[in-house]
Amino acid sequence: MTETSEDTALHADFLEWLRCFREYVLFQASSGATGLPRDPAAQVVAASNVPALTEPPASFKPPAPEPIIAGVPSLPDLVPQRLAVAASVAPVPLAPEEISARLAVLQQRVAGCTQCRLHETRTQTVFARGTRKSGICFVGEGPGADEDEQGLPFVGKAGQLLDRMIAAMGLARDDVYVCNIVKCRPPENRKPQPDEAQACRPYLQEQLDLLKPDVIVALGATAVEGLLGISEGITRMRGKWKLFQGQTAVMPTFHPAYLLRNPSAKHAVWDDMCEVLRHLGLPVPGKTK
Numbered sequence: 001m002t003e004t005s006e007d008t009a010l011h012a013d014f015l016e017w018l019r020c021f022r023e024y025v026l027f028q029a030s031s032g033a034t035g036l037p038r039d040p041a042a043q044v045v046a047a048s049n050v051p052a053l054t055e056p057p058a059s060f061k062p063p064a065p066e067p068i069i070a071g072v073p074s075l076p077d078l079v080p081q082r083l084a085v086a087a088s089v090a091p092v093p094l095a096p097e098e099i100s101a102r103l104a105v106l107q108q109r110v111a112g113c114t115q116c117r118l119h120e121t122r123t124q125t126v127f128a129r130g131t132r133k134s135g136i137c138f139v140g141e142g143p144g145a146d147e148d149e150q151g152l153p154f155v156g157k158a159g160q161l162l163d164r165m166i167a168a169m170g171l172a173r174d175d176v177y178v179c180n181i182v183k184c185r186p187p188e189n190r191k192p193q194p195d196e197a198q199a200c201r202p203y204l205q206e207q208l209d210l211l212k213p214d215v216i217v218a219l220g221a222t223a224v225e226g227l228l229g230i231s232e233g234i235t236r237m238r239g240k241w242k243l244f245q246g247q248t249a250v251m252p253t254f255h256p257a258y259l260l261r262n263p264s265a266k267h268a269v270w271d272d273m274c275e276v277l278r279h280l281g282l283p284v285p286g287k288t289k
């Protein structure tokens with residue numbers, strides 16, 4: 001039986017389809033997909049049923065790629081198009097209930113975490129408080145003694161000052177989300193060590209990925225370093241906008257604990273909070289348009 005040009009085209013298209021399929025399966029396997037035949041016996045069966053991907057015989061002349069049916073693109077032509085479409089589709093935003101549910105699951109994971117030495121001395125983990133209603137997320141350094149005892153961030157004296165700041169901004173306490181770089185109290189309220197901050201970083205990342213705040217307020221130098229990897233003095237950095245992962249505005253400012261020791265710095269923090277409100281298009285208390 002002689003091979004027609006249509007047979008030749010079909011042969012070429014089938015080989016190309018098989019190659020694409022094989023690459024797709026390998027990609028899925030490298031991405032951790034399950035359900036692929038990993039069992040050696042299954043692989044033998046699979047190998048015996050599927051023709052080996054070899055070069056076509058020397059006599060085979062691949063035709064110029066063209067649609068088999070006029071007007072209908074072949075599969076190899078479609079694959080890059082499908083990938084381009086998939087890459088261009090914006091992710092669907094999660095519903096607020098879904099975000100809350102995922103944060104609750106994350107909180108459970110954090111509660112059992114033993115990734116760094118801080119778990120040895122904690123009473124409990126301190127995940128977060130509040131909501132993203134205002135679009136603002138405050139990120140501090142780590143829990144202190146009161147937070148370790150109550151399981152909530154910023155509930156001690158520094159937290160009460162933060163609450164007064166939030167109220168002065170015209171917001172309710174739970175309109176903002178508040179969390180820390182590390183979720184367990186460092187002993188003696190020391191600064192978290194770099195490996196501790198790094199171990200805890202994925203949790204903060206997941207929180208921020210879910211919340212998608214419009215503005216992050218980084219409270220103190222440790223928060224700026226944990227978020228942005230910048231280790232400059234907070235006095236130099238405060239009040240100057242930065243970007244988290246190239247997209248979320250970050251306002252560095254003094255930590256409320258610093259304000260308790262240095263009340264004169266409150267003016268600077270208030271300026272920074274007014275800048276946050278302006279950035280969000282929210283009214284600045286005491287200012288008329």
Ligand code: SF4
Pocket residue numbers: 110113114115116117118119125182183184196199200
């Ligand atoms: Fe885990 Fe973070 Fe606590 Fe370390 S500080 S044990 S990484 S939750």
